[in-house]
Amino acid sequence: MxxxxxxxxxxxxxxxxxxxxxxxxxxxxxxxxxxxxxxxxxxxxxxxxxxxxxxxxxxxxxxxxxxxxxxxxxxxxxxxxxxxxxxxxxxxxxxxxxxxxxxxxxxxxxxxxxxxxxxxxxxxxxxxxxxxxxxxxxxGFYAHTLGWLIAGAVERGELLLPEDGPVSWTAREDLAAGDAVLLAQGPMIDGPTPALTATAAVTFDDVARVLSEVTGTTVRRTVVDDDEWLAEQIAHGTPEPAARLLLGMFHGARAREFDEVDPLLGQLLGREPLTVRAAIEAALAR
The missing domain is CATH 3.40.50.720 (NAD(P)-binding Rossmann-like Domain)
Structure with missing residues (x-):
């Protein structure tokens, strides 16, 4: 069992x-x-x-x-x-x-x-x-997080976020499916697995471009100072610990902590993992 x-x-x-x-x-x-x-x-x-x-x-x-x-x-x-x-x-x-x-x-x-x-x-x-x-x-880093981060960007025509780096955003449903394959039938990997990720790592410059393509509205990427962004998140009701955790994601991305990609997840799924474009389309549809 x-x-x-x-x-x-x-x-x-x-x-x-x-x-x-x-x-x-x-x-x-x-x-x-x-x-x-x-x-x-x-x-x-x-x-x-x-x-x-x-x-x-x-x-x-x-x-x-x-x-x-x-x-x-x-x-x-x-x-x-x-x-x-x-x-x-x-x-x-x-x-x-x-x-x-x-x-x-x-x-x-x-x-x-x-x-x-x-x-x-x-x-x-x-x-x-x-x-x-x-x-x-x-x-890999859950792609549904993008939904929180791009909220309001299309309406403003501007994606206002701290400095970032490439992230291999990965759909949670793909991770659940891949994890289930490993649990049920293997391969049995001893210790840490390779990174279970989508096939590409993208920056928020790329996200702004995809947002523009998907919506037909030009969305400009603008870098915001860390402290300014943090204060704005807290002012809009995000608990400070949660806001700082999100800011830590940007710090990690700058240090290229999340840019690794590996084919294992796709091999487990028997198909290509969902793309960032698919994640953005899903977020906009909610």
Whole structure:
């Protein structure tokens, strides 16, 4: 049985639905904090059990009979988040899982300028101490983030963002599908995977050009000072920690933390991953 944590979240839920393309429902289970939110999955025949990373006893029950467990990384940052992910991985091992999977990020490394990448590296270090096979899924930067960043640009005719660098924006639905293939049938990769990304890395100059082509409205790319952009985000209601996290993305892009591309995701999908143009078209259609 394959168990997926965080299955009421966007990536976890999508991964479960993709797994059901490869496996019968009786071979798929989920660990969620609130089982009431997973009744749609229960209705499909998926095993639904309550599990909380902060409660090892609950995870022992949620992970029972698991052959493989996917620990979907949560939103808690810093040492607390690392401790929660490591606890979930240990619980999977203790429950008898033959392999533990973890959703990391393409730029994962201990000396990254991006805080969440450092957290993922610390979790990978904990996985390496499990004494059981593990795979860290180095997922590319979620392309749906573009929807937040281009909001209002067409109406203004201007894309106002901090200085950036190339990013291999990758559709979350493609990552869910690729992750499901690895979970269900392999190849079984020990340790970190190659970056699971789309085929091209683009800058916001490229994004502005695509926006112009898709909408028929000229959108000019303008670089905004970091502090000015941060203050504007906070003034418009974005919580400061979230705004700073987004600003950190620009810092990472400048340092070329997100420009890696690799063919593995396309090989897993059996097709080309979705493009930035497709992500922008989807964002505009919402």
């Amino acid at each position: 394959i168990i997926v944590t965080g299955a009421t979240g966007a990536l976890g839920s999508a991964t479960v639905h993709e797994l059901l393309r490869h496996l019968p429902p009786s071979e798929v289970g989920v660990s969620v904090r609130d089982t009431a939110k997973a009744q749609d999955l229960a209705g499909l025949g998926v095993r639904v059990r309550q599990g909380d990373f902060a409660d090892p006893d609950s995870l022992a029950h949620a992970f029972a009979d698991a052959d493989r467990v996917l620990v979907v990384s949560g939103s808690t940052l810093g040492p607390e988040g690392v401790a929660l992910h490591a606890a979930a991985a240990r619980a999977a091992r203790d429950a008898g899982a033959e392999r533990v999977f973890y959703t990391a990020h393409q730029d994962t490394r201990a000396d990254s300028p991006v805080p969440f990448a450092v957290d993922h590296a610390a979790t990978e270090a904990a996985l390496a101490e499990l004494g059981t096979p593990w795979t860290s899924l180095r997922n």
